[in-house]
Amino acid sequence: MTLKDGLELVKRLMRFGPLMAMATIGIVWCGGLISLITYFPPSKSLKNQLNFIFYFCWLPFTVSNYFKAILYGPGYAPKGWKPKYEEDEQFLQYCKVCEGFKPPRAHHCRKCKRCCLKMDHHCIWLSAIYRNQASFMYFLFGAVFGALHGTVHIIFFSYQQLWVRLTLQPKLVLAVMVSSGFGIGTVIAVGILLYSQLQIVLTNMTGIESWIVEKANWRLNEVLEKKNEEFNYPYDLGKSANFWQVFGRPDEKMNGFDYPVKEDCHKYSLTIEQLLQKKIKEERSVPFKCVKPYSGRKCPFLSYPKIAIFTPLLSDLLQIQEGDEITVTRGKKHWYYGYKNGNKTIRGFMPKTALKAVEEPKKEL
Ligand SMILES: [Zn+2]
Ligand SMILES: [Zn+2]
Known part of the structure; x- marks a missing residue:
C-alpha cells in the first residue's frame, strides 16, 4: 500500500x-x-x-x-470504453455520460457518475x-x-x-x-x-440482473407470446463454478469486462436482451406536456396534497416547469416516470396531474 x-x-x-x-x-x-x-x-x-x-x-x-x-x-469502466472487436459494438449499450460502451454486466451509477463493472447497487455503507x-x-x-x-x-x-x-x-x-x-x-x-x-x-446474478431476467421472461411470455419459455441466463455456470469465480484466484477471464457464459449462450446474450428491452420501452413511451410545475421535492403536501403520501421516496424525482415537454416511460399510482425531452439522463417521477398527454396514450401505463 x-x-x-x-x-x-x-x-x-x-x-x-x-x-x-x-x-x-x-x-x-x-x-x-x-x-x-x-x-x-x-x-x-x-x-x-x-x-x-x-x-x-x-x-x-x-x-x-x-x-x-x-x-x-x-471498479469502473474507463471513459470512452470500446470492445476489442468493432463488430461487438452492436451488442452493447452506449453510455452517453461516459461517452463509451457499457461492458457486459456494467451499469451506469448516477451517484458515482461512472459506469461500474458488474454493478449490483450503490452502497452507502x-x-x-x-x-x-x-x-x-x-x-x-x-x-x-x-x-x-x-x-x-x-x-x-x-x-x-x-x-x-x-x-x-x-x-x-x-x-x-x-x-x-x-x-x-x-x-x-x-x-x-x-x-x-x-x-x-x-x-452469479446481481440485483440489477435479476430485474433484467424478470423483464426478459415478461418479454418472452407476454410480448413474444412464448408462454412456456424461460430466459436462459448466460452467467449461471452452476453453484460451485459461480462460487470460485468470486473466491478463486483471479484469472484472465475475470478482468471485469469478460465473463464466461454457458455453452448454449451467446457471449452477449444479456446485453442483447437489454437492448431489446430498451427498444420496447421506447416504443411504449408517450409524449406529455407539463401543465403545472413540480418542485421535485419529496411529499409535496402544498402543491399536490392528494398524492403527496404516494411519493416514490426511494426513486429519483424530476423537477419540471410549465411547458416542459416530457417523455413518460412508465407509471405507478398517481406518478409517472420519464425524462425531459432533449436530456434522457435526467429522469425521475413526477405527479400525473402535473402532466397532460400530447396525444392519446397508446396504452395505460
Ligand atoms: Zn455508485
Ligand atoms: Zn456511464
Whole structure:
C-alpha cells in the first residue's frame, strides 16, 4: 500500500456509513473481550488460550477485509470504453455520460457518475460496489460470526455478573451488557445481508440482473407470446463454478469486462436482451406536456396534497416547469416516470396531474 492509497483510504473511511460500521464492530468486540478475559482467562487453560486467539483474530480479519473492500472500490469502466472487436459494438449499450460502451454486466451509477463493472447497487455503507466482492463477503462473514462469538460470551458474562456474583464495577458490567445489544443487532442485520449476498454469488446474478431476467421472461411470455419459455441466463455456470469465480484466484477471464457464459449462450446474450428491452420501452413511451410545475421535492403536501403520501421516496424525482415537454416511460399510482425531452439522463417521477398527454396514450401505463 502506497502513501497515496493510505490517504485515499482515510478519505473514504471518514463518512457516516464506514464510521458507524467500525464503531459498532469495535463496541461488540471490546464487550466480548472483557467477558472473555473475566470468565475464560487465557492463562487458565490451553482451551481458553485457543479460544482467545481465535476470538482476537476476528477483529483484524474483519477490519482488514473492510478496508480492502473500500480501497479496491467497485471498479469502473474507463471513459470512452470500446470492445476489442468493432463488430461487438452492436451488442452493447452506449453510455452517453461516459461517452463509451457499457461492458457486459456494467451499469451506469448516477451517484458515482461512472459506469461500474458488474454493478449490483450503490452502497452507502461501503461507498463501493463490486470489484471488491470477495473482500466484501469476507468482511460480512467476519462481522456476523465475530459478533456471534463475542455476543455468546457477553451473554454468559451478563448472566454470571447479574445472577451469580457481581465481581466488577456495576458501570463496566452495564457497558458490557449494552454492547450485547449491538452484537445481536449486527448478527441479525449483517446476517441477512450476508445471506442475500451469498445468493448473489451462488446464482452469479446481481440485483440489477435479476430485474433484467424478470423483464426478459415478461418479454418472452407476454410480448413474444412464448408462454412456456424461460430466459436462459448466460452467467449461471452452476453453484460451485459461480462460487470460485468470486473466491478463486483471479484469472484472465475475470478482468471485469469478460465473463464466461454457458455453452448454449451467446457471449452477449444479456446485453442483447437489454437492448431489446430498451427498444420496447421506447416504443411504449408517450409524449406529455407539463401543465403545472413540480418542485421535485419529496411529499409535496402544498402543491399536490392528494398524492403527496404516494411519493416514490426511494426513486429519483424530476423537477419540471410549465411547458416542459416530457417523455413518460412508465407509471405507478398517481406518478409517472420519464425524462425531459432533449436530456434522457435526467429522469425521475413526477405527479400525473402535473402532466397532460400530447396525444392519446397508446396504452395505460
Ligand atoms: Zn455508485
Ligand atoms: Zn456511464
